[in-house]
Amino acid sequence: MRxxxxxxxxxxxxxxxxxxxxxxxxxxxxxxxxNCSLSYLPLIAQALNVNPKDLLP
Incomplete structure (x- = not known):
């Protein structure tokens, strides 16, 4: 994510x-x-304009 x-x-x-x-x-x-909460994952992905799976290790 960073x-x-x-x-x-x-x-x-x-x-x-x-x-x-x-x-x-x-x-x-x-x-x-x-760990990133599942509720935060889509919010962060949207803000970064990426697919949520792109934030997973």
């Missing part, structure tokens, strides 16, 4: 705002401290 976000020049704060998710949660997901 690579996709950075390639699109999107900040964590901007992504979080677009998804309605706290930016601290985006940070924890990117650092691997928490």
């Amino acid at each position: 690579e996709i976000r950075l390639s699109k020049d999107i900040t964590q704060a901007s992504l979080a705002f677009d998804c309605g998710i706290p930016d601290s949660q985006i940070n924890r997901i990117e650092l691997g401290k928490v």
Whole structure:
């Protein structure tokens, strides 16, 4: 997710705002401290304009 976000020049704060998710949660997901909730996956994918499967490891 981080690579996709950075390639699109999107900040964590901007992504979080677009998804309605706290930016601290985006940070924890990117650092691997928490798993991405299934409810967050489509929101993040939509905000990054990618297929949700592109965010899976």
